[in-house]
């Protein structure tokens with residue numbers, strides 16, 4: 351058996367949709383992007399969605415639209431993908447690293463509060479692995495201190511917090527459509543917002559700051575989404591609920607069958623819909639195998655695993671010692687003990703049974 355840790359699901363409908371765009375000759379940003387943006391905004395329950403060419407571009411453009419720049423600091427979780435923090439640096443601002451909750455792996459509101467200083471302008475919460483962060487608590491802190499709240503929803507298409515979808519939970523939402531995400535456009539991203547002025551500024555920033563043809567009123571970027579990407583995205587958006595339901599089904603199977611193997615299975619906070627971009631377990635202290643040995647034993651049985659993420663962002667060489675912040679011990683602990691198991695929609699019940707058997711077999715090893 352061969353079970354990869356991730357597998358994009360591209361079918362004939364996506365291929366036909368791209369072929370139609372290619373035959374039309376309208377390859378770059380155009381009406382298909384506009385259609386995808388309005389369908390995605392409707393799906394999220396938000397007024398505006400602006401298509402871009404990566405999740406990193408989405409974060410960078412969102413921060414620029416919020417006028418974050420040199421002299422400002424932005425609070426981000428230490429336990430996330432690098433781009434959550436690097437987008438802040440790309441604006442000339444300073445990321446400051448909050449620790450995360452040991453059960454949800456998401457940004458810890460107490461740690462955020464402790465980091466707020468006069469130069470703090472915004473907080474980026476990440477819905478890590480598909481589970482919304484504690485939006486209510488972080489939102490309250492932001493409202494009290496006049497901070498902008500950005501949700502990094504790169505891993506959370508269709509996730510919900512108190513019955514509202516990711517992308518509608520903050521001032522700005524940022525998505526990635528990288529091939530392994532819950533839905534894809536090849537490469538791509540989306541910024542969502544309910545604020546008309548932010549949406550207008552975003553449209554300017556992602557297109558060279560061009561207010562009309564060859565008239566540039568700001569320094570902007572070429573972050574435009576292509577019609578080809580949007581054509582894939584429209585088909586994938588129709589399939590997203592099915593994908594997410596299968597991810598949730600797979601996660602529940604693992605939740606039911608992994609207890610007793612010594613692994614710590616994911617915790618789901620009340621009031622959220624977790625869409626399992628990743629199914630992340632922890633190897634607790636005293637587990638009989640090292641993480642490397644655990645992963646290679648599963649690899650020997652054809653089961654792909656991965657570590658998301660082995661180094662907290664505050665410990666990356668480019669950030670080490672940069673901010674002088676207190677350490678983030680929970681993030682350190684998670685980085686040393688987490689492993690992701692296959693949960694993507696292509697994993698079958700038979701494969702899930704095989705994974706659980708394999709893990710059970712390792713216990714006594």
Ligand SMILES: Cc1ncc(COP(=O)(O)O)c(C=O)c1O
Nearest residue numbers: 404405406431433434504526528
């Ligand atoms: C949490 C998070 N933020 C941002 C990004 C950046 O997205 P992209 O790879 O599309 O630039 C990713 C994707 O890898 C991510 O997982």
